[in-house]
Amino acid sequence: MKIGFISLGCPKNQLDTEVMLHEVVAAGYELTSEDIDADIIIINTCAFIESAKQEAIDNILDEAWLKENRSLKGIIVTGCLAERYREQILEELPEVDALLGVGSIHNIVDAIKAVEKQAKRKNVPASEKYCSFEDKNTVRLGGDRVLTTPDYAAYLKIAEGCDNRCTYCAIPSIRGKFRSRPMEDVVAEAKDMDALGIKELTLVAQDTTRYGKDLYGRYALAELIHKITEETSIPWIRVLYCYPDKITDELVEEFKTNPRLLKYIDLPLQHISDRMLKAMNRHGNGQTIRDVIAKLRTVEGMVIRTTFIVGFPGETEEDFNELADFITEAKFEHAGVFTYSREEGTPAYDFEDQIDEQVKQDRMDILMRTQMNINTSRNESRIGSVITVLCEAYDPVNECYYGRSSEDAPDIDGKVFFRYNGEERIMPGSMVKVKVREVVDYDVYGFAMQPENA
Numbered sequence: 001m002k003i004g005f006i007s008l009g010c011p012k013n014q015l016d017t018e019v020m021l022h023e024v025v026a027a028g029y030e031l032t033s034e035d036i037d038a039d040i041i042i043i044n045t046c047a048f049i050e051s052a053k054q055e056a057i058d059n060i061l062d063e064a065w066l067k068e069n070r071s072l073k074g075i076i077v078t079g080c081l082a083e084r085y086r087e088q089i090l091e092e093l094p095e096v097d098a099l100l101g102v103g104s105i106h107n108i109v110d111a112i113k114a115v116e117k118q119a120k121r122k123n124v125p126a127s128e129k130y131c132s133f134e135d136k137n138t139v140r141l142g143g144d145r146v147l148t149t150p151d152y153a154a155y156l157k158i159a160e161g162c163d164n165r166c167t168y169c170a171i172p173s174i175r176g177k178f179r180s181r182p183m184e185d186v187v188a189e190a191k192d193m194d195a196l197g198i199k200e201l202t203l204v205a206q207d208t209t210r211y212g213k214d215l216y217g218r219y220a221l222a223e224l225i226h227k228i229t230e231e232t233s234i235p236w237i238r239v240l241y242c243y244p245d246k247i248t249d250e251l252v253e254e255f256k257t258n259p260r261l262l263k264y265i266d267l268p269l270q271h272i273s274d275r276m277l278k279a280m281n282r283h284g285n286g287q288t289i290r291d292v293i294a295k296l297r298t299v300e301g302m303v304i305r306t307t308f309i310v311g312f313p314g315e316t317e318e319d320f321n322e323l324a325d326f327i328t329e330a331k332f333e334h335a336g337v338f339t340y341s342r343e344e345g346t347p348a349y350d351f352e353d354q355i356d357e358q359v360k361q362d363r364m365d366i367l368m369r370t371q372m373n374i375n376t377s378r379n380e381s382r383i384g385s386v387i388t389v390l391c392e393a394y395d396p397v398n399e400c401y402y403g404r405s406s407e408d409a410p411d412i413d414g415k416v417f418f419r420y421n422g423e424e425r426i427m428p429g430s431m432v433k434v435k436v437r438e439v440v441d442y443d444v445y446g447f448a449m450q451p452e453n454a
Contacts, residue, residue: 004038009046152429311360
């Protein structure tokens with residue numbers, strides 16, 4: 001029996017997929033990366049915003065075609081879409097043979113066995129399909145996993161769930177309340193990653209800066225990072241998904257003094273207008289955000305990535321112009337802009353003054369052009385400088401290597417493309433000094449010096 005996996009959404013979802021992969025392999029099943037060769041396909045879904053939901057549905061329908069026209073015997077849907085829309089999936093997507101909620105990923109083998117038994121039957125009633133939706137607030141966190149990232153990089157989930165209750169967001173209802181993993185468990189997993197030779201470890205959660213509050217009565221992210229640094233030799237440690245109201249002095253000090261904690265922070269701000277921040281139920285106000293940014297800018301070389309939402313219900317031209325001015329003023333190294341997605345089950349769904357879709361798109365385009373100009377100017381200032389790059393691969397078409405600097409997070413930021421005239425091959429995972437010669441949009445180009453660990 002060959003099992004295929006499709007993992008959609010964010011790195012946190014990817015980690016759940018890796019746990020399921022381990023369970024499947026441990027049970028003796030064979031994995032395949034080719035859908036057409038699979039007997040059963042497991043689709044781990046995202047359902048955060050409309051585009052993510054549509055991507056999940058499109059993938060289900062694509063696999064349904066294989067089930068109808070090829071040898072595919074079953075489709076199992078897991079993750080956020082399954083958790084959020086279990087009844088609708090059973091009613092409207094009869095091609096789906098089993099459903100697992102976010103609290104039931106450790107039951108994946110049971111789901112496979114159930115689908116195996118039913119594989120010869122057609123038109124199985126929804127009431128007879130395997131469904132598991134255990135309490136997401138008590139599910140075991142962590143677990144052994146099969147890494148799907150390159151050999152030199154990995155994600156590490158330090159907590160699950162969210163307590164922030166932003167009015168536009170369905171994550172608390174999907175993922176449950178915030179739960180930190182015990183520090184000793186996280187550090188032990190980091191040590192396992194170190195033993196595998198990981199060069200870059202990225203810490204993730206729905207809210208990394210809340211880490212420890214539920215277990216220890218304090219924000220303990222800085223302490224966790226310090227312990228990971230003390231007990232491993234991983235050269236790059238990166239933190240994503242931080243909230244501005246929980247940036248402690250201890251965390252800022254850790255950025256200043258820990259040479260292996262990358263001077264990079266992912267800090268979703270969403271807006272700067274006090275009106276909009278209050279409507280979104282974001283903690284703090286525009287001045288709080290400005291104060292946090294000022295504090296982070298005391299860290300030499302700090303790179304700030306952020307995201308914003310435009311077109312939230314009631315956003316006026318004045319609110320939008322304030323946001324546009326703020327982006328110009330703050331000069332973030334990386335910024336993403338999203339149009340507001342109206343999600344059922346969230347408070348904002350019923351807000352008055354919903355914004356026209358074209359207005360949302362126009363506002364997003366304006367901000368992205370602004371950010372592009374900021375990024376271009378910043379990258380041009382790097383021409384002639386020497387940066388450290390984590391090599392990812394060689395591109396035979398363009399005859400150059402590529403990778404990321406410490407200022408670029410995996411999968412979301414730009415790349416560094418570089419040529420190397422040495423005789424030896426630069427291996428993926430090598431740290432390379434690259435002299436920047438050119439910039440194109442979000443990417444930089446240069447020439448490599450002798451790699452540190454080719």
